[in-house]
Amino acid sequence: MQALNNLKVLDLSRYIAGPNCGMILGDMGADVIKVESPGRGEETRLLSPKIGEHGIYTLVYNRNKRAMTLNFRSPEGQALLRELIAEADIIIENFRPGTLEKMNCDWDTIREINERATLVRISGYGQTGPWSSKPCFDAIAQAGGGLMELTGEEGGEPLPAGTFIIDYVTSLYACIGVLSAIEARHTTSKGQLVDLAMLDCSISLLMTAIPEFALTGRELTRGGSRDRYSTPACNFECADDRWVHINAGSDALFPRFVRATGMAHLLEDDRYATNAERLERIPEVEGFVSEWTRATTSEKVIDTMTKAGVPCSRIDTIGEIFHNEQLRARGQFIKVQNPAYGELTLAGIPICLSETPGALRHAPPVVGQHTDEVLRDWLGCDEARIREYRETQAI
Amino acid sequence: MQALNNLKVLDLSRYIAGPNCGMILGDMGADVIKVESPGRGEETRLLSPKIGEHGIYTLVYNRNKRAMTLNFRSPEGQALLRELIAEADIIIENFRPGTLEKMNCDWDTIREINERATLVRISGYGQTGPWSSKPCFDAIAQAGGGLMELTGEEGGEPLPAGTFIIDYVTSLYACIGVLSAIEARHTTSKGQLVDLAMLDCSISLLMTAIPEFALTGRELTRGGSRDRYSTPACNFECADDRWVHINAGSDALFPRFVRATGMAHLLEDDRYATNAERLERIPEVEGFVSEWTRATTSEKVIDTMTKAGVPCSRIDTIGEIFHNEQLRARGQFIKVQNPAYGELTLAGIPICLSETPGALRHAPPVVGQHTDEVLRDWLGCDEARIREYRETQAI
Numbered sequence: 001m002q003a004l005n006n007l008k009v010l011d012l013s014r015y016i017a018g019p020n021c022g023m024i025l026g027d028m029g030a031d032v033i034k035v036e037s038p039g040r041g042e043e044t045r046l047l048s049p050k051i052g053e054h055g056i057y058t059l060v061y062n063r064n065k066r067a068m069t070l071n072f073r074s075p076e077g078q079a080l081l082r083e084l085i086a087e088a089d090i091i092i093e094n095f096r097p098g099t100l101e102k103m104n105c106d107w108d109t110i111r112e113i114n115e116r117a118t119l120v121r122i123s124g125y126g127q128t129g130p131w132s133s134k135p136c137f138d139a140i141a142q143a144g145g146g147l148m149e150l151t152g153e154e155g156g157e158p159l160p161a162g163t164f165i166i167d168y169v170t171s172l173y174a175c176i177g178v179l180s181a182i183e184a185r186h187t188t189s190k191g192q193l194v195d196l197a198m199l200d201c202s203i204s205l206l207m208t209a210i211p212e213f214a215l216t217g218r219e220l221t222r223g224g225s226r227d228r229y230s231t232p233a234c235n236f237e238c239a240d241d242r243w244v245h246i247n248a249g250s251d252a253l254f255p256r257f258v259r260a261t262g263m264a265h266l267l268e269d270d271r272y273a274t275n276a277e278r279l280e281r282i283p284e285v286e287g288f289v290s291e292w293t294r295a296t297t298s299e300k301v302i303d304t305m306t307k308a309g310v311p312c313s314r315i316d317t318i319g320e321i322f323h324n325e326q327l328r329a330r331g332q333f334i335k336v337q338n339p340a341y342g343e344l345t346l347a348g349i350p351i352c353l354s355e356t357p358g359a360l361r362h363a364p365p366v367v368g369q370h371t372d373e374v375l376r377d378w379l380g381c382d383e384a385r386i387r388e389y390r391e392t393q394a395i
Numbered sequence: 396m397q398a399l400n401n402l403k404v405l406d407l408s409r410y411i412a413g414p415n416c417g418m419i420l421g422d423m424g425a426d427v428i429k430v431e432s433p434g435r436g437e438e439t440r441l442l443s444p445k446i447g448e449h450g451i452y453t454l455v456y457n458r459n460k461r462a463m464t465l466n467f468r469s470p471e472g473q474a475l476l477r478e479l480i481a482e483a484d485i486i487i488e489n490f491r492p493g494t495l496e497k498m499n500c501d502w503d504t505i506r507e508i509n510e511r512a513t514l515v516r517i518s519g520y521g522q523t524g525p526w527s528s529k530p531c532f533d534a535i536a537q538a539g540g541g542l543m544e545l546t547g548e549e550g551g552e553p554l555p556a557g558t559f560i561i562d563y564v565t566s567l568y569a570c571i572g573v574l575s576a577i578e579a580r581h582t583t584s585k586g587q588l589v590d591l592a593m594l595d596c597s598i599s600l601l602m603t604a605i606p607e608f609a610l611t612g613r614e615l616t617r618g619g620s621r622d623r624y625s626t627p628a629c630n631f632e633c634a635d636d637r638w639v640h641i642n643a644g645s646d647a648l649f650p651r652f653v654r655a656t657g658m659a660h661l662l663e664d665d666r667y668a669t670n671a672e673r674l675e676r677i678p679e680v681e682g683f684v685s686e687w688t689r690a691t692t693s694e695k696v697i698d699t700m701t702k703a704g705v706p707c708s709r710i711d712t713i714g715e716i717f718h719n720e721q722l723r724a725r726g727q728f729i730k731v732q733n734p735a736y737g738e739l740t741l742a743g744i745p746i747c748l749s750e751t752p753g754a755l756r757h758a759p760p761v762v763g764q765h766t767d768e769v770l771r772d773w774l775g776c777d778e779a780r781i782r783e784y785r786e787t788q789a790i
Contacts, residue, residue: 001579001582001583003576003578004575004578006582007578047624048624049607049610051606051610056606056610059606060603124706126721129720129721129724130721131720134701135704135705136708137642139628140706140707140708142640143638143639143640143710144709144711145711146711147558148620148630148640149557149710149711149713151555151556152557153554157630157638158620158638159546159548159554159619159620159630160620160640161545161546161556161560162545162546162547162556162617162618163545163546163600163601165600168564169560169563172567172571173567173746175567175571176419176567176570176571176574177746177747179571179575179577179578180398180423180748181398182574183398183574183577183578184398184399184748184750184751186581187401188396192748192750192751193748193750194746195747195749196745196746196747197745199719199721199722199727200727200745200747201745203716203742203745204563204743205560205563206558206713206742207455208444208451208455209713210741210742211451211739211740212713213713213717214717214739214740215444215451215739215740216444219712219714220713221712221713222557224554225534225543225554227534229442235543235552235554243538243543243552245534245535245538247532247535309530310530311530311531313536313538314539315539315544315553316538316539316540316541316544317614317616318544318607318608318615318616319608319612319614321540321541321598321605322608322609324539325524326521326594327598329524329525330523330524332595332598333609344609344610345605345606345609346606347598347599347601347605348595348599350568350591350592350598350599351568351572351589352521352572352590352591352595353572353575353576353579353587353589354587354589354590355576355579355583355585355588356579356587
């Protein structure tokens with residue numbers, strides 16, 4: 001048994017924020033159907049890099065789903081969509097606000113068809129407010145939502161986090177919204193509308209920035225790799241030209257650091273003995289540390305810090321991460337197989353449940369791989385009816 | 396009614412990843428009790444910046460909780476903890492692996508006391524594997540988990556995302572784990588252990604990096620603000636020295652961009668007409684765009700792009716975000732009041748549910764603010780018993 005085996009999900013979404021939400025629900029056991037336009041399917045399927053003719057980008061966000069095609073623009077396709085909605089617990093969409101309405105499938109229609117259904121709508125700015133129809137991508141939300149302002153060297157140009165972090169975060173909030181609605185349904189017997197905006201999600205990540213600004217007018221900005229609360233805590237370069245991050249800033253960690261590196265005399269020095277004092281002298285403190293790291297290989301730095309119990313990591317490359325023994329021991333790489341494209345290795349399932357663990361049940365599907373199967377399973381269609389859907393180009 | 400009103404949560408956690416998980420459950424309606432050591436409470440309460448004597452850092456992650464004190468180290472405190480666990484649906488902890496065991500409160504003990512309870516354990520590297528006892532902070536997980544490798548200028552030094560993003564992401568996965576376990580409990584009547592590792596969560600954010608490396612050996616690395624899949628799509632500087640992010644890279648968006656900026660002739664030019672061609676000539680393409688932005692104010696750039704339907708945002712400062720009309724219209728700033736520290740403005744609740752919306756029920760509490768109230772509510776204690784707990788220094 002898996003935790004979400006009782007849930008049926010219709011995933012109409014594209015790109016990352018929607019598909020990743022559906023995938024996580026699938027990882028935890030939901031029956032998730034990825035619905036795409038007939039033919040080429042989701043437009044991102046054509047993006048490089050590819051495995052065979054299949055864009056890896058789309059495959060990454062769609063494991064543990066079955067894929068069917070449906071013509072969103074034809075009356076026959078829209079009628080079929082409503083039949084599927086009647087069977088679904090959850091519908092995920094991230095069209096531009098207004099698009100679902102054009103498909104004759106607005107929230108009022110969905111409730112009428114299936115009052116137990118929950119509709120998750122993911123968009124850049126939300127379903128309400130003056131910006132609701134503006135287009136948005138991850139980097140746009142990082143720019144407008146504060147993450148770019150906070151990322152980059154001190155005094156340098158603003159930068160995004162190097163992954164689609166707001167897409168990911170929004171997908172995680174969407175899962176929490178879905179599961180909250182499902183929990184409420186055990187009491188109310190009714191579904192609800194879940195409205196997620198990337199911009200709202202962005203500002204939930206800003207630490208103390210908002211209350212600080214409201215109170216004092218002080219605007220938090222970027223500061224490189226330096227910790228905001230203690231020192232020494234930042235990236236340091238080692239003798240072998242590799243970077244490590246060391247956090248020895250707290251008054252519990254600093255003594256361990258200096259003892260392990262032959263600098264115990266600093267504990268006797270009033271200028272450095274407490275974090276409060278050290279924060280007044282960041283360049284000197286970081287200077288001591290970097291003098292040591294520049295004379296020491298990254299391997300030796302890691303080893304010394306690990307023995308001393310000081311948090312430290314090399315800034316690992318993707319290849320090094322791929323071989324990380326801890327991730328390997330925890331089964332955090334999984335291989336998937338599909339006759340269409342062969343074998344693919346994906347990041348694993350980070351949510352580890354002891355009694356109903358997530359599992360790989362479906363490799364990422366290709367366009368329409370399970371159309372017939374889903375029509376049989378969800379709607380009890382016979383071959384004649386499936387043929388009819390195909391002839392009317394509903395699928 | 397709120398979605399999670401039926402859930403009682405005992406939050407033993409510190410810093411961000413644990414507390415933020417408890418807070419989100421509280422935002423959605425759970426009865427969340429923040430348990431801290433008597434006296435100064437969670438050590439982060441002393442961090443600057445402060446409102447009065449109260450560190451804002453801790454307040455930010457603890458709204459919608461009630462706070463009680465409990466002496467984790469004394470037999471009386473540990474006995475009280477077990478009484479509370481008997482009443483809880485969910486227990487959240489992010490001590491170093493092994494600490495809960497020392498408190499005579501390991502998973503086997505918890506199951507024995509309350510077989511319906513779910514224990515969420517959040518740590519740097521997880522409860523299993525060779526690295527399980529290593530200390531970790533957010534930046535350490537960003538370094539070891541790939542995010543630093545992917546963030547920064549092309550060819551420049553690695554940088555972290557400028558917020559505690561892995562703490563946040565881990566807290567969101569923890570919420571999904573909790574709610575999955577609660578959904579499973581409707582079938583099994585039993586709780587379970589949920590094991591979250593920051594490192595596992597980190598590598599779930601790496602886009603196509605892992606499958607690409609496994610297939611081809613190619614290691615994704617940092618590339619500034621540039622989109623990986625299309626061009627033009629990156630940060631551009633404007634005439635007023637402000638930065639904007641424009642994404643006009645796709646073959647749907649590029650024509651809108653060039654028409655809006657008087658460069659429609661590029662559509663006739665084979666070298667730039669398709670994204671595939673443009674990706675071969677990124678410097679030239681970005682050159683055209685930045686020539687235009689450098690001659691145009693950021694306000695005019697945003698206005699032109701918005702009218703053309705091209706995704707675009709200024710890189711807003713925290714102050715600008717605080718005044719953002721869309722966030723204001725969506726109620727994404729909330730004011731909290733506590734006699735101890737006055738008024739504080741926080742980011743709102745990004746999960747918008749139509750029927751059982753989240754709400755602010757408790758301002759972030761100060762240490763032990765609700766100890767007596769919780770002992771009465773959860774355990775039905777009378778004044779004499781509360782006095783006894785206080786005399787034995789259990790609370």
